[in-house]
Amino acid sequence: MRAGGIAPVHADRFRRPAMSRFALASLAVALAWIVPRQALCAPHTVLHSFSASYMSGRSPQGRLVLADDGNLYGCTISDAQQGAGTIFHLSPSGAFSTRFVFPFDTGTGTYPFGRSPVGSLVRGGPGDPDLYGVTALGGPLGDYGVAFRYDYTAGTVTVLHAFGGYNPGNPVASDGEGPRGGLIRGSDGAFYGVTLSGGVHNGGTVYRVTAGGGYTLLHPINHATEGYYPESRLIEGADGSLYGTTALNGLGYGVLFRISKDGSGYAVVHQFTGSGVGSTGDSPTGDLARDSSGNLYGACYRGGAGNVGTLYRYSPGTGEVTVLHHFNGLSGGYPLGGLARGADGRLYGTSQSGGIYGFGTAYRITTGGAMAVVRSFAATDVYGAIGLMETSAGTWYGLCWYAGVTDPIPGYGGHGRLYRLKVTSASTTYAPLHDFFVQNAHYPYSGLVLSPNDGRYYGTTQSGGAFGNGTVYRIDPAGKLTILVHLLANTTGGMPSAGLTLGSDGSFYGVTGLGGLHGRGTLFRMTPSGSVTVLHHFHFAEGSGVEARLTQGKDGAFYGVALAGGAANQGTVFRCTNAGSLTVLHHFVGPDGAKPLGALWQDAAGILYGTTELGGDFDQGTVYKLSATGAGFTTLHHFGLDGSRPTAGVVPGPGGLLYGTTFFGGLVNYGIVYRISPAGAFGVVHQFAAGESANPYAPVTVGADGMLYGVTTSHGTFAAGAVYRIDPSTGAYAPLHDFEGMGAGTTGGDALGELVIAPDGALVGTTYFGGDADGGTVFRVDAGIPTARDVTGDVTLSRTVTNLGGGSYRWVVTVTPKTGKAILLPISLPVIGLAPTGAVVANKTGDVPGGYGGSAGAPYVASFAGPSGPWVLRSTGRKITVEISGASDAPTASLRVWQGRF
Structure with a gap:
């Protein structure tokens, strides 16, 4: 881990200890496992860079304004960095963006563009797309506020007038202090506004400002007779006069006033009369x-x-x-x-x-x-x-x-919300669109899970969110990320280290490492839309610090491990129903293992397999198995000379064996990849060596090509780990991508979660730090792993074949998923008997984004994918229609549909 960073929950596992006697003794043994290093380089893309910054300001002011570019714009009076406020916009699609943060000039000690924008922005009028507004404070002349112009195309603010405040030594020169309400554009093209105080009487002012910066004090309000503290925006009446209000007057209830645009004729047209029957208000x-x-x-x-x-x-x-x-x-x-x-x-x-x-x-x-x-x-x-x-x-x-997701007690806090109401004569529909002052998600500790139901990836971050306790997020193949849940430690639990598990019911199941009613973490269920139900709050006696992904068993229950707690405080194996009823299956005591880490795997007979980070005969960790009832616990392997600190569990792979990694141990204490039979026969597949990357924390992912894919946390070209491939038959190691390490703009480092193989054969994963803002990344490596599987039985095929003459035919094929089936693109259409030399293949019509279509280049295969990665044909009624022209095939040829990559 980097110095000064936010460490994982158990940062000690990243401190490289002095080499143990077991690792030293293993040097001789390890010599037999030195294998060639293959140089590979697979295209790498950062899909998303996480950030610890705040997504927007707080405490929005005034109303939104619809600008000429079709976006809505507004202001907040404060922001996360300097508390000076922001200008934001909301696109027609609902995308929120902070466009300008009012800066502080350390050289002058001022806010030169003002601070705390108040009231509403106003459009510039015909031929002038800029927006105009005011700030209550700041400015180059002191803390008295400014009137400004905002160019949303360039993203710049220009001060039109800086107010000088009330000058008791020369009251006549006082132009106003504390603009309020925003500006209005008059029928003459000038802008008009009010200040809360200042002016010769210090009761506020009415003023005019032009787009070019010309300023005129129209009227200093006399608090003794004309009211004072004007807080609201002016309006131009049908008679061309300006009308406004003051919050107070001599009677204390405020007034409604009128003034000409040249500043003459100020008159109070109504004095409000306070409260009680017959009163007009206050x-x-x-x-x-x-x-x-x-x-x-x-x-x-x-x-x-x-x-x-x-x-x-x-x-x-x-x-x-x-x-x-x-x-x-x-x-x-x-x-x-x-x-x-x-x-x-x-x-x-x-x-x-x-x-x-x-x-x-x-x-x-x-x-x-x-x-x-x-x-x-x-x-x-x-x-x-x-x-x-x-x-x-x-x-x-x-x-x-107030309100918004930053409010842990609804209705009594928070930093504001932007919302929409759709009002008809019969009903009103409410939709929240953005919550202010929410910290971005950052530091993803775990890997992702791909949902075949929508083609998106789901994951967790340890930090960030509205309460700083972590998040659950969704990201699509193009990199668009949505925070679904802002975790709150004392309710949902917080700081999740484990990834999510997609349940058979279509919901996601996860665990948190701390929080909940007892402070030991929670087990929760989340719908794809982000609705969370806490199913269980962990007690110390059941386990504490759950950091491994859950496994859904053949009985529908969820199985997992806790790093600590239990009878001997060495961790537990547990079973939890989807109703939240939890049973401890095994309490670790040390000799049988300690501190279990990594997800469990269940075989066809219902036996569970897992690893402990420590414990066993040499206190270097174990591999174990037990039944789904907890019976028959057996330690299959005690690590010592052959590896140290397995953190990742085991997964099934070639030859009916289980494969895993250790963080330390091996030839130079860089960790190993191993295999073990269900009976306990153990072998080292690869020992990470000098010139390679090192210290794998995550499990391997087994490709359809029989290769093992994984990530490491250190060493490699930039000492930040790598994405690697290992051939289990030879142990040959090949780096696919070397992470560039910490620091803004890097591809990241410290990859701790398992890789996911995308439908198009790419590897998708996360890094704990790095990226544009050094908060971690979601990345994609185009590894070219074959993933194709025959899904002809899941779709309905229809086709028409036209004889073009001369032995040439045109095929038009429509693929429609059957009810309840979801097909992830890319899909391929092998045409048995078709010799498509010179054939033209095109995406004709269908429910797919633009850019899809084209030949995969392999004989007899027309493949349809896209630049943004997988896409889903979700259910009946969604289809893709393709055309193959020039094919020399008669109408008797058969079609099959494959999902994935050949």
Whole structure:
């Protein structure tokens, strides 16, 4: 392991001890096992680089805005690095990305572009695709905020005006402090906004700024007579005037004001009257909305009959304010974010509390005051909602201050969420789209499992996620990664070292090394969509520190090992039903083995085989077997002169033998690959030697070609381990890829998990560190392993054959999976009797991505794969149709379908 890194749970196994007397004595024995090293180089691709960074800022502000590029943009007031805030976007497909982080200049000690962006961004208008906004703090003149322009194409921010704050020595020169609410674009093309304080009276200001950076102070608000603390965005009325609100005034309840765009004619048009029957409200906040008749609509955060807020209408023609709704708890309470006019002519907004569950509401109200709650937010979805914006009729996007996956106690914390509501006359559908301030998954300790049901890989990371306790993730063959579960130690368990097991029911089963009710880890079930059920919380007496992947037995139960705990604190073998009932099958005591590691393997008779890292006659580990009931425990081999510290279990391979690895031992203490019969006859296949990589922690993977494939953790060209192949018949070692080690931009190192053979014959695995951000990688090595198997019985074939004349035919073949069958691409169509010399093969139609199709080059085989790797024909109704033209074959030839690579 690298210095300063986050060590695996049992980092001691990576400390290279002084060579034991058994390893020294084995030097003479090992000489007989020196074999040639074959030089190979297989193409290597990093599919994903893990990172310990945070995926986004926290505490989103304002509403989203739909930019000219079709993406939604918004701001957060804080970020992970400097707490200065971010600009983010959400693509139409739902992909979230942080686009700009407001930086700190160590040279000047300032935030030159501002910090803590507040309110909503606004579009620049015709011919100007840029977005405009404000920050509450920061800037080159102090901590007073800025107005800025954001170029999303270049990813740059330009300061249009830096505020100077309140100057008590020269109040007249005070231009404002603490912009709020964001900007609006006026009909004249200029932008208008307000500051919370500053100005000659220190009650806030109204100002104008142009896209070129011209600034004009329009009006300093007199807190004694005109209100103070304007917090909300302005709106332009039908009369061309600007309207806005202040949260307070002399009476303490706030005002609605009007001002001309040239700064003249500031007037309070309504003073809010607080709480109680007949009152108009208290603390007007959030955006105002305007209808086609020029009426303005807004919300008060408090006040009204129930003192939890009001919705009101202001009619400029008469100067009258009419309360449309007094919030009452059930309809919501403490509305924040203001109102937005929908395509249906109704007004939409959100409240911070109330509703059925007490966590706020999304509502709509007609201009006549007919109120309807469209969603009562639950503790698990939204808390602290701050307004909505509509992208198309009935589709609304919103932000909330709190909640999200970072909230371990729903409704009482978290750092915010971006969500979508689809509202119809009959129902509302809620969908969370992004949770803020979530740490990326990193440090994958285990290997992956490939699901034949969707063609994706599933795995775990020891660290990262919302709570820093690790994650469960899914990655597709093209490298798109999705975090499915953010593990929380005291509920789901945390820091998983083991990979997942795909159960016969289609769910995934896994274990965590710590946490749970007793702090000893958990055993859980996860659906493919990421819904987790904890089936068992480990007690010390049952085992502690479960680090090996589970094995599903022939009886449907799951079998595994615990590294410690049990009667002698040397570990256990256990059985757990899918209902969570756990039975200890064996307690290790030392002479029979200690600290079992590696997944178990079960033979056709139901016998389980495994390894212990330590214990046995020489305390260097053992290979053992026992029945599924725990009876008949037998130690098959005690390691000593021939290897040390087997960490990977055993797997079946050529000749009916079992194959495994040891981390140490062998010729120069670099570890070995061994084979052992079910009766215990032992032999060394390969001893890792100087000039090779060393110290395999993971098991070997047996290819259809009979070769053994695996990974090592050290030595090799860059001293970071390698992907290797070993011929079990000769022991010949061949490196397929040498890992480049730790550090950003490397291919990684310290590969600890088993390799998976992809349907196209590539090897897919993980490294614990390295990659672009040094948090580990998922990689692919194109090893060219033959994987083809006949799946003709799983599909329905239909074909048409056209005689083109001159002995040439055109075949059009459709392959459709039968009900309940899933076929992973690549697939091949051997045509018996077809001599396709000069034949043209093309992907004609079908449910496959673009780029598929083409001849594999082998006689009689038309192979269909793609640049992104395997793809799945999942069920009946999905098909691929191919055309073979120029084939010199009559219609009597037969077809078969093969999955995989020849």
